[in-house]
Amino acid sequence: MSKTLIIGASGQIGNIITQTMAQTNEPARALVRDKSKLSHITGKQLEVIEMDLEGDFSAAFEGIDRVIFTAGSGAKTGPDKTLLIDLWAAKKAVDYAKDAQVKQFILVSSIGADDPDALESNIKPYLVAKHMADDYLIKSGVPYTIVRPGPLTNDKSQGKITIKRPDSRAEMAIPRADVAKAVMFILSKDNLNGKVFELFNGTYDFDNVLVPSA
Amino acid sequence: MSKTLIIGASGQIGNIITQTMAQTNEPARALVRDKSKLSHITGKQLEVIEMDLEGDFSAAFEGIDRVIFTAGSGAKTGPDKTLLIDLWAAKKAVDYAKDAQVKQFILVSSIGADDPDALESNIKPYLVAKHMADDYLIKSGVPYTIVRPGPLTNDKSQGKITIKRPDSRAEMAIPRADVAKAVMFILSKDNLNGKVFELFNGTYDFDNVLVPSA
Numbered sequence: 001m002s003k004t005l006i007i008g009a010s011g012q013i014g015n016i017i018t019q020t021m022a023q024t025n026e027p028a029r030a031l032v033r034d035k036s037k038l039s040h041i042t043g044k045q046l047e048v049i050e051m052d053l054e055g056d057f058s059a060a061f062e063g064i065d066r067v068i069f070t071a072g073s074g075a076k077t078g079p080d081k082t083l084l085i086d087l088w089a090a091k092k093a094v095d096y097a098k099d100a101q102v103k104q105f106i107l108v109s110s111i112g113a114d115d116p117d118a119l120e121s122n123i124k125p126y127l128v129a130k131h132m133a134d135d136y137l138i139k140s141g142v143p144y145t146i147v148r149p150g151p152l153t154n155d156k157s158q159g160k161i162t163i164k165r166p167d168s169r170a171e172m173a174i175p176r177a178d179v180a181k182a183v184m185f186i187l188s189k190d191n192l193n194g195k196v197f198e199l200f201n202g203t204y205d206f207d208n209v210l211v212p213s214a
Numbered sequence: 215m216s217k218t219l220i221i222g223a224s225g226q227i228g229n230i231i232t233q234t235m236a237q238t239n240e241p242a243r244a245l246v247r248d249k250s251k252l253s254h255i256t257g258k259q260l261e262v263i264e265m266d267l268e269g270d271f272s273a274a275f276e277g278i279d280r281v282i283f284t285a286g287s288g289a290k291t292g293p294d295k296t297l298l299i300d301l302w303a304a305k306k307a308v309d310y311a312k313d314a315q316v317k318q319f320i321l322v323s324s325i326g327a328d329d330p331d332a333l334e335s336n337i338k339p340y341l342v343a344k345h346m347a348d349d350y351l352i353k354s355g356v357p358y359t360i361v362r363p364g365p366l367t368n369d370k371s372q373g374k375i376t377i378k379r380p381d382s383r384a385e386m387a388i389p390r391a392d393v394a395k396a397v398m399f400i401l402s403k404d405n406l407n408g409k410v411f412e413l414f415n416g417t418y419d420f421d422n423v424l425v426p427s428a
Contacts (some may be wrong), residue, residue, distance in 0.1 A: 081296055082297070084339055132305070136346070187225035
C-alpha cells in the first residue's frame, strides 16, 4: 500500500490530514519539528518523525510514494521565514521527491500565487514565495497537484467547495477542514496530476469539481 | 549597434557600468526609480528612464538587445524587499527579456547563491532569493551569463580577478569596480552565454579567466 509523507503535519491543515489518515489507517509518515505537537494523534500505520525543514530532510522520503507539502510560515510571519520555509523548504522537498521518484506531490499554495502583482497587498512578498515554489514544482518533472485555497477559516467543514473564483474576496474564504478534505480527495486519485486548483467554499461535491469530466 | 538595458543603474555597481557606457558612447538605457540619482552622468547614447521595479517595467525592453540586471536590495535590507526586488523583479525581467528576444542577459548574483544551505548564515534568506532568481533565468531559455561576486568593497579597481574560489572568506572580497568591469567584459563577448562565474579579487586578466580556452 502506498505511503504518504505529510510535511508540515503539525500545522493546522496538516494536523487535520494526519488525524484523518491515522483514523482510516492509511500508511503515513508525519514530519514535524517537535513530536510533542502530535502526541494527541496515534494510529497503527502512522509514523511521526522529527526533522527540521531548514536542514536536510531527505531521509524522510525513504519508502515514500506520495507527498503532501502543507508546511508554511503563514502570511503573517516574517518574510525571512517565508523565504526559508514556504520557498526553500518546498524547493528542497521537490528535489527530494524527484530523487525518490514519488508518484504524486500535492502542494498547498495560496490564492493569489498565480499573479502576485494582481493586487496591491502587504502579503505580496508571501505570494511571490508561493508563486516561485509552485513554478519550481510545475517545472520539476515531479507529478504534482497544486491547491490554492482562499483565506482560511476555522469554520466547520461543509464538505462542499467550488473551484470557480468568486467576484468578491469575502466569498473566497474556505474552512481549513475543507482544504484538508480536498487534499485527501486528490490523494485518492491518480488522474489529477498536472492540475492547479483554486479552492473556495461552495456548494459542489469534491468529485463534481475536481475530477475532469469524461 | 546593440543597445543595452541597465536595470538597477543607480545602485553602486550599476552606477559604474552606466558611467562607463556613457563615457565610451555605447547605446544604453538606464532604468532607475529616481532620475535625479543619475543626474551626474550624461552621454550622447545614454537614455535614462524612470520606472518602478515593483510594477510593470516591460516597456523598458523595447528595442533592447542586451540586459544587465544589477538591481538588488542588498543583503542588509529587509527580506520583504529581497523577495520583491532580488527575486520577483529579476523573474519579471527574465520574462520581459524572453518576450523581447534579447541576445544576452547578464545577472549580478552573489557568492553563496549556488548553495544557500552551505553555511549557517543570517543572509540565508537573501541567498535563497538569489538562488531561485538564478535558477529561473537558467531554465528560461534566455541567453544568460550569471556572475556571483564575493563580498563587495569600495576599493579601487585592480583590473584583475580570479574565478577560483579561495579557501577563506577573507580572500573572497572584490571591488565593485572590478565586478562592473567583468560585466562590461562579458557584455563585449558573444561566447559567454550559459556560463556562471564566481568572481573574486585576483591576479588574472579578465580574458584569461572568463574566456574559455580554444
